[in-house]
Amino acid sequence: MARLYIVPTPVGNLEDITLRAIRTLREADLILAEDTRTSAVLLRHYDIGTPMRSHHKFNEHATAAHIAEEVLGGKTIALVSDAGTPGISDPGFLLVRTCLEAGVEVETLPGATAFVPALVQSGFPCDRFCFEGFLPQKKGRSSRIAALAEEERTMIFYESPFRVLRLLEQLAEAFGGEREVSVSRELTKKFEQTVRGTLAEVGQHFRVHSPKGEFVLVVAGRRKIKELDFK
Helix, strand or coil: CCCCECCCCCCCCCCCCHHHHHHHHHCCCCEEEHHHHHHHHHHHHCCCCCCCCCCCCCHHHHHHHHHHHHCCCCCCCECCCCEEEECCCCCHHHHHHHHHHCCCEEEEEECCCCCHHHCCCCCCCCCCCCEEEEECCCCCCHHHHHHHHCCCCCCEEECCCCCCHHHHHHHHHCCCCCEEEEEECCCCCCCCEEEEEHHHHHHHHHHHHCCCCCCEEEEEECCCCCCCCCC
């Protein structure tokens, strides 16, 4: 039956893709790609000749309904983003919602997403966590960070190399410089690195070493204050 497939793709290392994802991309009638040039590298690597069409945040509002109609008309369509799982800080949510509202079957394949390895290797609790993704660049940024100061769960943020030091400084101001953080960059790639320490220490590290690559910040939650037993 025709349906929309959500297909995760590698966040860096091209080997980090499932056999099922490769088969789905080969068998689909059409692949929707955030950037066809980026996805073309992956498709060439695995000798996948399925036609591609651009689907990104600048055109998704205008095209989502038409894509749903195409699936209802019998096409099997696969959605990929530049890296990781579509919908996780990438285009995908609007198309999924539109397809579901139109009665289209949507199937999401398991696979790569950047925050999972960063979270697990941080050494912080993984049983309960708060995914914040990219914070607003301007409006609402400071208030959101302030609201998270009391969050007791492990927190996860995405950030670009141009703003990662600023984010570390803002978190240190709101949470305290002693709060622990694990910062991973270029996950699965040749220059993968994780820097651990306090917000103050890691901030100082990136003042000395210029930030490069895409970053995942995993921040420890606020420690619970145990009540004193006066009995």
